Amino acid sequence: MDYKISKYDIILKQADFDLDETLDCGQAFRWEKVSSSGGVKTYCGHYLNNPLKISQQGDIFIFHNTTEDDFLNLWASYFDLYTDYGKLKARFCADKTMKEAIGYAGGIRLLRQDKWEALCSFIISQNNNIPRIKGIISRLCKHYGGFPTYGDLAKETEESLGFLRSGFRAKYLIDAATKFDRGELDLEEISKSEINEARKSLMQIKGVGPKVAECALLYGMYRVEAFPMDVWIKRVMKDYYPEGLPDCVKGFEGIAQQYLFHYIRTANANNSLAD
DNA sequence: TTCCAGGCGTATC
DNA sequence: GATACGCATGGA
Numbered sequence: 001m002d003y004k005i006s007k008y009d010i011i012l013k014q015a016d017f018d019l020d021e022t023l024d025c026g027q028a029f030r031w032e033k034v035s036s037s038g039g040v041k042t043y044c045g046h047y048l049n050n051p052l053k054i055s056q057q058g059d060i061f062i063f064h065n066t067t068e069d070d071f072l073n074l075w076a077s078y079f080d081l082y083t084d085y086g087k088l089k090a091r092f093c094a095d096k097t098m099k100e101a102i103g104y105a106g107g108i109r110l111l112r113q114d115k116w117e118a119l120c121s122f123i124i125s126q127n128n129n130i131p132r133i134k135g136i137i138s139r140l141c142k143h144y145g146g147f148p149t150y151g152d153l154a155k156e157t158e159e160s161l162g163f164l165r166s167g168f169r170a171k172y173l174i175d176a177a178t179k180f181d182r183g184e185l186d187l188e189e190i191s192k193s194e195i196n197e198a199r200k201s202l203m204q205i206k207g208v209g210p211k212v213a214e215c216a217l218l219y220g221m222y223r224v225e226a227f228p229m230d231v232w233i234k235r236v237m238k239d240y241y242p243e244g245l246p247d248c249v250k251g252f253e254g255i256a257q258q259y260l261f262h263y264i265r266t267a268n269a270n271n272s273l274a275d
Numbered sequence: 276t277t278c279c280a281g282g283c284g285t286a287t288c
Numbered sequence: 289g290a291t292a293c294g295c296a297t298g299g300a
Contacts, residue, residue, distance in 0.1 A: 026281060122281075129280035132298060167296025172283085209283045230281035261281075 010063040010071045016085035018107020019056045029134045047078045049146040080109045094248040097240045101263035115187045118220025122212045136166045153177030172207025191221040218254040227253040
């Protein structure tokens, strides 16, 4: 990794990385763009309630007020910096559609998020839109002074979570929290299970179906072979891959999915403008 | 006003 | 196992 320490900051030179494409592409919901001017963009957010302010100018990144220890142990892992995306992208580009998708947003990286937070986030995501998902999670974190533990949520009721305005999803959050709090399910164990076993375990939670389970596995447990099928990816499959995914993404379907999700949504937005 | 959003539970066949 | 429908909320 090509980085140096400058007073209280870490300065990193990193290819295949863009903050907008990675932090605002619907995989994480707690990052906020705080400024963008003169080619420098800055985001603030958290991993496991550790705060970070990060800036980007081209392929140079500044991790503000960060120790080398935190950079190497927390953030390099969170941003998946130990994975060679150049190599992955080259492999994916054997497919024409993948090549085009990567051309739209080659700076997407799969974040290694917290298991519990990712599960909750995607329970909240169902039949919902991204701005409102962010609003609900923001109210949740504001209320608890950080992302709540499952112990915190296990104490709540549908009524006491009314402030979230999360609708029918509140009871699903409580059911998940209760199952982990009582030890009926174990996130560490699930993350190490064979993937079909893991899917089955997660789907014991009310409000967790195939899609949410797949997201929890991909975004919270870095199971890159998981492939969440939402309304957008269903369109991709219908329009581009009626015969199924190409061989070149095998084993990394989840990372390929990130590029495809961004691609179909961007293409759709552009078509809407043209209509 | 109506439609839709990174789906799922339930009822019905 | 497949298919239809309701669901809370709020932005477009």
